[in-house]
Amino acid sequence: MLITFLGHAGFIVETAGALVVMDPWLSSRGAFDSAWMQLPCNHHLAPLVREKLETPGKERFLYVSHEHKDHFDPEFLATVRQRDFTVLVPRFHRSELQDVFARYGCKRVIACEDGHEVPIKDGYIKLFVSEQGTNRDSAVMVRGDGQCFLNINDCKLHDRMARIVAEEGPIDVFSAQFSGAIWHPTCYEYAPDTYASISLKKRESKFEAVARTLEVIQPRAYIAAAGPAAFLDPAQFHLNFEKVNIFPNATQLFAFLQQRLPLGTTRYLEPMPGDVLDAKSLEFTSTSPERVTPENFKAYLQDYAKRQESVFRERRRNLLVAEVAEIHDRLRTELQRKLDLLDLHERVGMPLYVELTEAPGQLLRVDFKARRVHVVAEIQEEVRYTLKTSAADVGRVLDRKLTWEDFLLSFRLRLSRNPDVYEPVLHGFLGVEIEDMREFCEGIRSTESQRERTVVEAGGKRYSIQRFCPHQGADLSEGWVEEGRFLVCPRHRWQFDLEAGGVCAQNGSSLCAEVLPEREEKPQAPAVDPQPQV
Numbered sequence: 001m002l003i004t005f006l007g008h009a010g011f012i013v014e015t016a017g018a019l020v021v022m023d024p025w026l027s028s029r030g031a032f033d034s035a036w037m038q039l040p041c042n043h044h045l046a047p048l049v050r051e052k053l054e055t056p057g058k059e060r061f062l063y064v065s066h067e068h069k070d071h072f073d074p075e076f077l078a079t080v081r082q083r084d085f086t087v088l089v090p091r092f093h094r095s096e097l098q099d100v101f102a103r104y105g106c107k108r109v110i111a112c113e114d115g116h117e118v119p120i121k122d123g124y125i126k127l128f129v130s131e132q133g134t135n136r137d138s139a140v141m142v143r144g145d146g147q148c149f150l151n152i153n154d155c156k157l158h159d160r161m162a163r164i165v166a167e168e169g170p171i172d173v174f175s176a177q178f179s180g181a182i183w184h185p186t187c188y189e190y191a192p193d194t195y196a197s198i199s200l201k202k203r204e205s206k207f208e209a210v211a212r213t214l215e216v217i218q219p220r221a222y223i224a225a226a227g228p229a230a231f232l233d234p235a236q237f238h239l240n241f242e243k244v245n246i247f248p249n250a251t252q253l254f255a256f257l258q259q260r261l262p263l264g265t266t267r268y269l270e271p272m273p274g275d276v277l278d279a280k281s282l283e284f285t286s287t288s289p290e291r292v293t294p295e296n297f298k299a300y301l302q303d304y305a306k307r308q309e310s311v312f313r314e315r316r317r318n319l320l321v322a323e324v325a326e327i328h329d330r331l332r333t334e335l336q337r338k339l340d341l342l343d344l345h346e347r348v349g350m351p352l353y354v355e356l357t358e359a360p361g362q363l364l365r366v367d368f369k370a371r372r373v374h375v376v377a378e379i380q381e382e383v384r385y386t387l388k389t390s391a392a393d394v395g396r397v398l399d400r401k402l403t404w405e406d407f408l409l410s411f412r413l414r415l416s417r418n419p420d421v422y423e424p425v426l427h428g429f430l431g432v433e434i435e436d437m438r439e440f441c442e443g444i445r446s447t448e449s450q451r452e453r454t455v456v457e458a459g460g461k462r463y464s465i466q467r468f469c470p471h472q473g474a475d476l477s478e479g480w481v482e483e484g485r486f487l488v489c490p491r492h493r494w495q496f497d498l499e500a501g502g503v504c505a506q507n508g509s510s511l512c513a514e515v516l517p518e519r520e521e522k523p524q525a526p527a528v529d530p531q532p533q534v
Helices: 043-054 095-103 159-166 191-215 237-243 250-260 297-307 311-317 319-341 391-398 403-407 423-432 434-448
Strands: 002-007 010-012 018-022 058-063 086-090 109-114 117-120 123-132 136-145 147-153 173-177 222-227 267-269 277-278 352-356 365-366 374-376 385-389 414-418 455-457 463-465 480-482 487-488 496-497
Touching: 002 043, 002 222, 010 147, 018 043, 018 136, 043 058, 058 123, 086 095, 086 123, 086 136, 109 147, 123 159, 136 319, 159 191, 173 191, 191 250, 191 463, 222 250, 250 267, 297 311, 319 365, 319 374, 319 391, 319 434, 352 423, 365 480, 385 391, 385 496, 391 403, 423 434, 455 480, 455 487
Parallel strands: 018 058, 058 086, 086 109, 147 173, 173 222, 222 267, 352 385
Antiparallel strands: 002 010, 002 277, 010 018, 117 123, 123 136, 136 147, 352 365, 365 374, 385 414, 455 463, 480 487, 487 496
């Protein structure tokens, strides 16, 4: 088995009988409205991937894990002309990926349920699907030539790893995300020390999740992939050089792993785009024209930004007053339509204010309790959530050039909340598409309806808790305890304080933890000598 690294979360896996291209993100315009660029740059690999997909011989597959545009690259895929290959996508409730590839004109599209196995010569491809609320993702395993590669990219399967290994057998090469891919705290208005503290905690939590997964599966090699992007927009360029943020590099991860798992036998690998790994020997063939190192990182990004300057010139445009007014009206309509479909509106304890930078005196106030959106001149409450962005940027969402989630991941907005507490329904209101709003609400109710309980031990006590995380349903029997009292969710690393009834301090959700009485040890009967002395 040969594994070619394409950059970010992309791979080509070749066995004797099959070729699988995974999440090729190669467009020179990056992703999320060009806010994210591939790091290192991998645009030169587009001809290679097209050739692999278009060349007959082996059975060929294209796998796309989920909709995020740093994994699903429609611009590159449109350049592939010969499409006599099979597309593998996860079967989500939201059918966007299936619908896109149904029109793509390929040999066939297989929409895979969780655990769906696709046979190939001397092996198989298997997808693992995870869908909780707005979080839709999948992972892929390829077994062939006597080797096994598991690529979970961004998919949070940490609570399922033990079962996967028990069912599938040894895994030779493993790859998983280790860097942040969310807008918190990057887009939030925090004091520098608060921002650094939150970022560091998130970073260490992500590292710990990778370490625990490596402990469970014990692969021969771990490939550090789905790492940080390059932020080349002049307004975002500083993100590349922050001392502490949620975008660590592989060098920082490996330093953590070497301390956390000092006796581990797994090799830690950081390939460059184009490098080829022999899964049996774990030897690399390097084809990358350049290598990014800590020493040349700053110069590399400065040069990369110069090469991409035209992308950001093209997207900048000053809007007329009438255009801003039109976008303002359309945004108000869009938010009202979302609100009309949000039947969990009563749960949101604060209003949302949305401000366009070009219209500072015309804030849109989303009143969840009254279920209406109206215009106000200023913020009226101390307890509130705010979003500030430009009309030009949000206009792309209204024009359906971006999804709401893509827009949030573009980082072209500023957010604040008081109190600084995660509101899951409000969070979903912002990120979910109109057509998915009802399903989002149903997903929350479904998670809450799971009443099964389990027992955990912490600090010398036994607790009965709800088995499934109230956030997105992760199995907490696969979690772990920190500081003798905090149960950590294995999927998103939420911490639940068992000594405080299982409450999560960040958002107030609870596992309804109850202390169990200590086990009573039965008194042992005195030993009886089968042949008593006379």
